[in-house]
Amino acid sequence: MRKYFDEIRQIAGNVVTVNATGVGYDELAVIQSKYGESLAQVIRLSGQQVSVQVFAGSQGVSNTDRVRFLQRPMQVPFSEDLLGRVLDGSGRPRDGRSEVTGKMIEIGTPPANPVRRRMPDQMVHTGIPMIDVFNSLVESQKLPIFSVAGEPYNEVLARIGLQADAEVIILGGMGLRHDDYLNFRQAFEGGGVLGRAIMFIHTAADPVVECLMIPDLCLAVGEQFALQGKRVLVLLTDMTAFADALKEISIIMEQIPSNRGYPGDLYTQMARRYEKAIDFDGAGSMTILACVTMPGDDVTHPVPDNTGYITEGQFYLRGGRIEPFGSLSRLKQQVNGKTRDDHRAIMDACIQLYALCRESREKRDMGFEMSDWDRKLLRYGVLFEQRIMDLSVNIHLFDALDRCWEILGECFEPAETGIRRSIIEKHWPKQDGKPQPHAEPEPAQAEA
Amino acid sequence: MNARIVAVFGNLVIAETDGRVVQNSLAYCVRSDGVRLMSEVIRVRGQLADLQVFEETRGLRVGDPVELRDEMLSVVLGPGLLGKIYDGLQNPLPELAEQVGFFLQPGVYIHGLSLDQSWDFTPVAEPGDVVLAGDPLGAVPEGEFTHQIMVPLAWRGEYTVEKVTAAGRYTVEQEIAVLAGADGQKRAVTMQQDWPVKRALNVSRRRLLPTEPLVSRVRIVDSMFPVVRGGTYCIPGPFGAGKTVLQQITARHAEIDIVVIAACGERAGEIVETLRDFPELTDPRTGRSLMERTIIIANTSAMPVAAREASVYTATTLGEYYRQMGLNVLLLADSTSRWAQAMRELSGRLEEIPGEEAFPAYLESRIAAFYERAGAIELRDGRVGSLTIGGTVSPAGGNFEEPVTQGTLKVVGAFHGLSRARSDARRYPAIDPLDSWSKYSGIIAPETVTRMRRLLRHGSDVRQMMTVVGEEGTSIDDFTVALKADFFDNCYLQQNAFDEVDAATPADRQRFVFSKVAEVVETEFRFTDKAEARRRMFEVTDLFRNWNYAATDSDEYRQWLDRIDQFISQAQQPAGA
Ligand SMILES: Nc1ncnc2c1ncn2[C@@H]1O[C@H](COP(=O)(O)OP(=O)(O)O)[C@@H](O)[C@H]1O
């Protein structure tokens, strides 16, 4: 079989079409141009015409250049040597060190058989009360942080990455600013986890096709470690950049967009990646935390919207805090029943009271009269925001629960919290020496 | 091989042939390593056949051979379907895991029924009987059911029974009868038969108007927006509003013979929950494991998208098959939007002229045809069977003004719309009581339902007004209406899915609780001020909540009921008495 083909018929966007035979769908190719070599991937076969997306972009590719097909799909070397390394979207080192050696593994492989999944049941402690108490993160969960530019989402991601006690941490950077990359590096170094971290980095300055490869590279490597029994944590930032790269290619391929220019298979493409999060029955696990920036702070934008339908919940990061409303961990009920007997009660009561506080604030802002009850709620809201919601708070779950009790004790009579009697008797703070209440209890129920 | 690949684009393959091609027939694309990828012919143009491949097309080349077949995409029907977990093409997933391990592997297919298991066959037909398609020839016990072995449903015309095998244990491949057609030709019958999934399976005397309530034990559904056996309904809602949980509790508690769960293009983890839990749970009606009445079709979001499109039809066909035995079947599809998106992806690759949001122009007719496969039917011997279909819809941006929701609302009999506001406030199930509707009547008299809906509407209007004029600008009467509406919502419409008792309310209890709730609502309270109104209504809400958590007829149940009755009679006493 011929190795080189040089009849390039079309160059458009990052897609090059060449006449060739014997080429497999999804196969890898190398384009040699005056400016060097680039990997490319087959994305369409039509008769003699083979369309490839060029990783380095098509700039500088001429219609007289040569294309060589590698007869295999995209692969990445897998071995322990990956730990501590930084690679790019083509799988090449970007840390100035030598090529990684190891067994070559395919990326973008078939999904796990659902019957080989375990029910996840291990809580991941992050030290962030808004997560640990109210929306617990669970090993093998796939969970994005929904945010907007300017919010410290990468910091939160790095922080969880450090706290999470994973055996292998894999960072996938897409459209990352170089500063952010350095910050991650520094954070990992400072946290002493660099030796068990792997970074696949695509920066905003790199070719867009390489961005598309990042999640698959991270997940293929992570999956192998998980199959060896390891607990793997994959951090992906920013998945909106990934979706935008998909959009770009699909438009070049003249696919009919479904919604704001995004391809009709956006859901499928993202789901195939996120669904790699898994707790294997009989091996390790892979947890995926992602950042999704919401263009225009609009959660109905196709990227956050499709993400929300795929992932097991979401954390809203807004105003430097994780929002209690809208944030959701769909797996929390798998773990929060067996942490401490007051966990679920605190989780419900604190949020319901905070919701009532917001209503009182609205009433106040409209100029309506404030009752005693309103004033209690307003006080509670301030304390809750300072001592629990603030992102600088970094304490263990049990300390966070105790702190919630303290706040409740400072603001309310026990019966006002709506918490079951048996839990109150066990946990209500005693030191304040207040007499047991007999005042008219105003039950803590949502009313609107 | 009678065709060759000329193009590959995603899961679309174009093959060229000089032979015969049948629309919607099966084809196999043969990879150079010999792996055969199952596909379906979806368009024929001259000598070109467009195929949707049910697998990843990685590695296929131009020039690779394609095997075109005559038969359509079919499922195998027979004893042993119950309790199974299949992918969208009816491959049993546990068996696949045994054969190929942790991951699914393209081109590995396993027969849908066990060929080793033998079944306890009892003949019912006798030589000389004249039979038609669907008539019983014998029966085998399958779990709690009598599985009818029927004259193959696809056979046309009359047959005379030549021979029926004696009672005994047989596998699904063994002959259990020989029938002679009008042309004298003899045909053997086994316990298994095939049916093409995209063709509705309905061999009956007539279709009936569905009227029998399907009790789901979810109060807001059964009492306010009922579903009937043989009817259709949909659950649209934004992500996280509770569509999947609502279907899971329905699958668990519904008063129905068989449940088919089609996990279509959503999370694999959710189906793992079902398949780990159900074998451990007992069906209170039969005392047997819930799994014995359940079939799971799991074609989750990471699995090939063309098989996702097929999975909904696979599930429907299995449901229709059990309906042919006079059973009541419930099909729960989560989510029909993913099925519609699979159609959209393919339509895009075929470069068809797109409709709204790039969905194909035939989207609505496909949705209609799918729900039309539900229905109650009367069999030839007078027995009645039913297939009820409930589908979730996942509208983009949570906005119901989109093609899949709108196309579905045109054809279903009930609409359970989930609202973001309700789920954010943790008012579960988050079915919006103001927007939802049902064309069926359920276990509560329609006039009463209408009265309660009016209360909810009125209460919501008052709340609206209060945001403008404040509590101080609202009359005590209006304020009381709002509190009564909240009371009805809090202690009847909302239901705690994670409480053992409250999670499922049987029909009798629903009727009784409903009547008590109505008594409270119809009481003319004479509150002196708003604080008293609020306090009293909170008090009665609390009583009802606790009552809901008490097991039927337990001591606790009676105590709470007593206190409720006291509350009502006190409130009804004339002033000053
Ligand atoms: N009936 C319910 N009772 C309590 N919690 C619920 C209920 N329905 C949904 N939830 C909560 O909401 C989360 C999301 O529900 P789910 O059904 O998965 O949403 P959807 O399928 O609409 O995206 C669940 O994980 C659970 O925490």
Ligand SMILES: [Mg+2]
């Ligand atoms: Mg769901």
